[in-house]
Amino acid sequence: MKRILAIDTSSAWCSVALSLGEVEPAFRHQPVAAGASQLLLPWIEEMLQASKLAMADLDAIAIGIGPGAFTGVRLGVAAAQGLALAANLPVIPIASLDAIAMELLSNQSFHKIQPSQFVVAVDARMDEIYWAKYQYASSDNEPQRLGDIHLSSPEAIDLEGARYLAGSAINAYGNRLFTHHQLPVNCLDANIGVSALGILGCAMPALVSGKQIPVQELEPLYVRNKVALTTEERDQIFKKGTQQ
Structure with missing residues (x-):
């Protein structure tokens, strides 16, 4: 029986899950804005106590490494590093988009379409x-990512060959995603997001498969290096939005 603590704070949610073998995992998932640091460790302690486990009883800690909110990603990684070091546990780094892809497997509309x-x-x-x-x-198989995670304008997304699109970009950018390829409404999931269940x-x-790593090798996944726009860049985005 594998016991894994899964953590994600890469979005506007604080999310923790604890696998407990054959039974449903313990799970807490709550929007927090800037309050994840106050919830994360108490949630973990409560879950372990309810399960009558100590950190040292676990097999690994799985952590969402991004991409996502810089502060949230750093918080989650730092928490996982501290917990893993204290309990001498390996860690399993999981990219946020891979976790969302995994969660789609429990989505009914996704299963109806069965997109290759x-x-x-x-x-x-x-x-x-x-x-x-x-x-x-x-x-019977988890989704396999084809290549890297990309950072681009909404118009530059590559939907060729895809039969399903999921994620918050749908609500944020709408038709700008479909400049080159269209998808039916029933092939879109705008509401799914990253959570500790996907990480788990x-x-x-x-x-x-033995893909856990020593905690000393754990690093955030920063696809973007620039974290703020200049005033001129913000004005250009505003003008683009008003012209659409």
Whole structure:
């Protein structure tokens, strides 16, 4: 029985899950704005106490490494580093878009379509999106990312060959995503986001495959290096929005 603590604070949610073998994992997921630092460790302590476990009883800590909100990503990674060092546990780094892709497997509309390829795209702010394309063979296999996670304008997303699109970029940028390729409304999921359940879903097969790493090797995934726009850049984005 594999016991994994999964953490994600890369979005506007604080999210924690604890796998407990054959039963449903313990799970807490709440929008927090800037308050994840106050909830994360108490939630973990409460989950462990309720399960009568100590950190040292776990097999690994899975952590969402981004891309996402810089402060949130750093908070989650720092928490995982501290907990793993104290309990001498390995860590399993999971990219946020991979976690969203994994969560799609429990989505009913996704299963109806059974897309062989799909895209996850999330709002990266600054008039850009993070996106990645995935291959999906069957419900017996987890989705496989095709290449890297990209940072681009909404118009530059590659939907060729994809039969499904999921993520917050749909609500944020709408038709700008469909400049080159259209998808039916029933092939869109704008509401799904990253959570500790998706992190946990990716972490379980990763642990079985031996993909855990020493905590000293854990690093955030920063697809973007620039974190703020100049006044001129903000004005240009505003003008673009008013002209549409």
